[in-house]
Structure formats: structure tokens, C-alpha cells
Amino acid sequence: MSERRHPLVALTVARILEFVREPEALFWVFAFPIIMACVLGFAFRDRPADPVSVGVVAGPSAGTISTALERTGIVRPRTYSTVEEGLEGLRTGKITLLVEDADGLVYHFDPTRPDARLARLEVDAGIQRARGRRDPAVPRDALVHEKGSRYIDFLLPGILGLNLMGTGIWGIGFSIVNARLKKTLKLMVATPMRKSDYLLAQILSRFVFLVAEVVLILAFGVAVFKVPIRGSMGLLALTAILGAIGFAGIGLLVVARARTLEAASGLMNLVMVPMWLLSGVFFSSERFPKAAQPLIQALPLTAVNNALRAVMLEGRGLTAIAGALLIITAWGAASFATALRIFRWQ
């Protein structure tokens, strides 16, 4: 007779070993979010706004108009010999607005494009001033470059939330479907192992990676982009833990019955892609119509992202994020309970 470890501990350790011995999995969990944050962070780093390309149709006044536009510092003019060529440039997106001065000034632009409407304002102001308009009031621009209000500050908590979801659902999903395909699961249910121990171990093993994953992404954001963490670290940790458990539970449910890797990855995408878009990773979820808001706010990733941003960027306390934490916990608990009931072991 020999001593044994508790099966839950043994299963969790086995799952962790299995994971760390899979180099691809490590890459996706740790390197991918950092690469993504780097690319997006640099793409949206602090720098003067891109100049707006505006076309000017050749004519007697084209030279003075171009000079006036250049003087704004924001508009970059280019000349077209005919209106048709200019309109072609507009259609293909080379310019956002076309200025024609044959029978009086004409601005060609697409009013549904916000950048075209802005271009119209800038172009018009530049031309009017060049032709002698005097502004009654001259304002002074005070530019905001405060940390915490830049795009990268908004983005980093979103990437953290995205990663919690991705590793929870992918990390758990593929390993379970693999074990089911290879009949490892069937072999395990032929032993006295408790089924709930197996599923719980999948969730518990997530904690180890969670610490590394969250610390790494946060440290990267703080060190490279000086992203602020205004709220308590404890609350941030709590949010990450509840988020990880919640998504692990959802991951279990997603693959509870899938028989093939193809079916599983289809289901995983079906669950994750809408949240990539709706849950405020890259832009605020508030942009979606009001009617859709109750649904969007109830999504687990929206809850996690909202809580992470509230703690990191606004320094909010537990009461402010309690609702969001409740949502993700409820998702996790309900998913786990359902998964345990409908799980296919063979």
C-alpha cells in the first residue's frame, strides 16, 4: 500500500505539466497578448494627428487655395487636373475631400464619413481666413497628454480581459477535446476518479498561468507605456481570478459535448468572436445602440473589461465593480454546473 496525493491536486499538477510542456500553448498565452499590445500601442502612440489629404482641382485659384490649406498645418493638398480625376481620388480613398473653384467654391465629400466632415471644417476655415476672414475670438489650444486617457490606457485592460477569455476557453477546450478523442477521458472514468475533480482541476490549473499572464501583461504595460494602475492591486487580482474562473467554466461548457477538434473550435469561435467585437476590447461597448446595451453589458467579457478599467484607470473600489464581478461569477458557476451535468466522457 502506498501514500497518495489528493486526486484534485494530482489532476491539477498533471494538467499544469501538460500545459507547460506544450511550447505553442505557452506562446499563445504569453507572447501573443504582448505582441498585440505592442503593435496596437505603437500604432496609436502619442504623436501629431495624421494630416488630412484633400484634393484641389486645377484652375486659376488652385495655387492660392493649396497655399492656404498648407498653412493650416493639418491639411495636405494635392492637385488634380480635372474634376473627374479628383472624384476618382475621392472614391478610392486617396483624399477625403475635393475642392473645386470654377463657378464659386464647391466641396465634394461623403457626409457619412466623420473625417470628411472634419476636413470640410478645416478646409473651409483655411480658405476663408486666406480670403480675409477675421475670427472674432482667437482660442488657445490646451492639448491633453495625460496618462490614463490615451488609447493604450484604454486598450491594455481590454487585452488583459481578452487574454483571460482566450486562455480560459482555448486552453481548456482543446485539451479536453483531445483527451476525449484519444479516449483518455474514458480511461479515467473507468477509475474511481470523481468527475467533478477532473473538471475542477482544469479550472484550478488556470491559476498558475493566470498569475504569470496577468503580471506579465501588466508589467509590460506599466514599463513600456506607463499605463497607470490607480486602484488597489488586490481588487485587480480579485477581478482577474474571478474572470479566469468564469471563462474556464464557460470553456468547459463550450466543449462539454464536442466530439471533434473542428466542432470544438467552431463553438469556441462562436462564443468568443461576438465578445471580441461587442465587449469593449478595442473600442468602448457604449458605441453600440442603446437597445443592445442590456445584452452587451451582461456578457462576461464586458463585465470583466468594465471591472478592469474601473480599477486600473478610475481607481474605483469594490462597490463600484461588485455588479460586474457578480455577472462573471454567475456565468462561471452556471456554466460549470451545466457542463458537469451534460459532459460527454466517451
Add this chain to the structure above:
Amino acid sequence: MTLVSPAIACRALRKRYGNVTAVDGLDLEVHPGECFGLLGPNGAGKTTTIEILEGLTSPDEGEVTVLGRHWGSHERELRERLGVSLQESRLTEKLTVIETLELFRSFYARGRDPEKLLADLSLEEKRDARVGKLSGGQRQRLAVACALAGDPEILFLDEPTTGLDPQSRLQLWERIATFKAARKTVLLTTHYMEEAERLCDRVAVVDHGKIIAEGSPAQLIARLHAPHIIEFSTEPAVNEPFLAAIPGVSERRQRDGRWFLAAGSLAEAVPALLSALDGAGARLVSLSTHRSTLEDVFIALTGRELRDE
């Protein structure tokens, strides 16, 4: 048959998958301490039967008791007392041999020391090797080691040596024999006649989900009334009425241009055959004899061969 209650018993077992009846009214009794073999070709219903007995598949009809208990009411207790090795199940490739054994050991309240199991199955050298790097024979031995982790009273083995090289097969046979020597019960399925003859105290020949013969290998062979098989081919070929005249031959079958004669005595049948062929002007192309095996029993019972895959 015995007063001891059976280790495994089932009655009128039936299991259908759509239109296919995998198990069709199967009765079975395995006594404590014996090694019992379910013998039959692929698709005969062996795996479905053993998985029903292991409590992994529920039968459509029929009753199963294992160690006097029912699966429905005593699943956990039974799982603690049984060891199972499945056909085609793969262990996690990223874990090492010892990690795998320790994992399986953790599932059982009582059990064997993983290090001892390694030694028992000659896997000490592979102790820290990943499962993914093992050969087929080593994997199969590890699978049996996992089945033994809980020090079971009954060991279920589904096709334990399929696809193994002869040496690995011998090693596994030795290990199963040791387990049996400790007065434990083994139920195995196989389509290797040699395996059944070597290991099993009793076998049941399964075909189309039914048991068509049952007994010790020696009993089954004895039932052929012909301990020898004469296999030959001639040029030109001879026909059945011609062979019917040869004395001492109880059965005649033709396959792939060869004749197979079941004979009680070679000394009687072979000279008679040779002189008859000589008289008919048929030239002998090949001739061989062997002692009847379970393979011949199966052919006699079903008219078909047990194929290897």
C-alpha cells in the same frame, strides 16, 4: 457449477447501435481467480460486451453483476476494486511514465506503489520518459500498470497485445500470469488464439454478439474430435467426393486452393491421402500438418477465419 459466487456474471445481455445488434443475448459467468477470455473476430461484440461489464456502456437489456454488486448502485465501490485497460485509449503524451502512474494511483483510496508497478512491468528504465516517446509495447505495459494502480481484484483487458511485437507480447503475458497467480480474476478479449491458449483457464467464442462455444481451450479443441489438421494442395486440384473416401478424416474444408482436413490420427490419414493422390495421378504441391488450435475451433464453428485486423 461452483458454490463460490461468480466474480462477473451477466444474463441475456443485449445492446443495439441503430440497426446493428452488437450484443445479442449474451450470458457469462467468470469465477473468482480465473482468467477468462472473450475470443472472436473484430466486430464480434467483444469490446461492447467488456465495456458493459466494466460499467462504461449501459446495456439495452440484461443484468450485470460484478463482485455481487450492480453498477447502478455501487459504481464507486466497484471502480475502487477493478482495473481497466481499454482498447485504443491513449494516455497523455506530455506526462512521464512515473507521473502517469502517480496520477492513476491518486484516484484509488488503496493501491500499489507506482515505483513497484514500474518494476513489475519492466518500465524502470523509462521512468522519466514522456509517454509520447514510448514504443507501442511500452505504452501497452504502462496502460496495464495504470489498470493495476488500485491493486484491483478484477483486471479487465481489451485486446491487450494487439499490434505488439512478439517480445512485448510475451512480457505482457508474463505479467498477466503473475497477476493471475495471486488468485485475482482476469477478463480479457483477444483475437489471438495463441494468447487465449497461453493465458486463459476458460474461453468463450463470440460471434455476432453471441457466445457460440465455451470451455477451457483444451476442452474446445477436444470437441473437434480431431487433434490434427492436414493442409495440402495438388496439381490438378482434387474434389470433395474424392477426399470423402479417405479414412480417419472427420472434416474437409477448402480455402484459397488448399484443402484442410481434420484428422484423428496422422499415422492413419496421411499415408491414405498420399496413396489416394498417387492413384488419381494428382501431384502434391504442398503438404503440412499442425495440431488443432482454437483457430481451428473457430473455423469449425463459424466456417470463417479469425483475422488479424
